[in-house]
Amino acid sequence: MAAAGLPGVPVVPGEPEPCTEADERPRLLIVPDGTWRKARSPLHLNPELAALPRVSLSAGGPSRLPFAQGAGAGALATVEAIVQALEQLEAPAQFSDLLKPFDALIEGQIRAMGAETYARNHQRQ
Numbered sequence: 001m002a003a004a005g006l007p008g009v010p011v012v013p014g015e016p017e018p019c020t021e022a023d024e025r026p027r028l029l030i031v032p033d034g035t036w037r038k039a040r041s042p043l044h045l046n047p048e049l050a051a052l053p054r055v056s057l058s059a060g061g062p063s064r065l066p067f068a069q070g071a072g073a074g075a076l077a078t079v080e081a082i083v084q085a086l087e088q089l090e091a092p093a094q095f096s097d098l099l100k101p102f103d104a105l106i107e108g109q110i111r112a113m114g115a116e117t118y119a120r121n122h123q124r125q
Helices: 036-045 078-089 096-113 115-121
Strands: 008-010 028-030
Parallel strands (some): 008 028
16 A cells, blocks of 8 residues: 555545554655545445554644535645644654645635635635
8 A cells, every 4th residue: 555665644634543563664655635524435335445554643723624525623724734734753853834825825715716705715713
């Protein structure tokens, strides 16, 4: 399951199984992209993937994506989950610069829909 001899570590929603191994080798993060419901599917369909240790994401703030539909509390966009996982695994390193293109994408979508539409339909109270 791992490429180039790196141990695979899925980053998926659900009940986490924290990585407790004191292995200092680089890890390969396996990050399914999709809705939270669909991101769980690969674990159920692939026992080899389900058997790998998982990264347990600490509780963070709300997603930067203000118009995510159906996202529950703590739900993150894929890129946000990747940044959070990297920051946990590589502390004290910071990876927030990886979110700059994501922020620009969100700002562009808000501009395209117009301030009034955004405020009416998506702005958090």
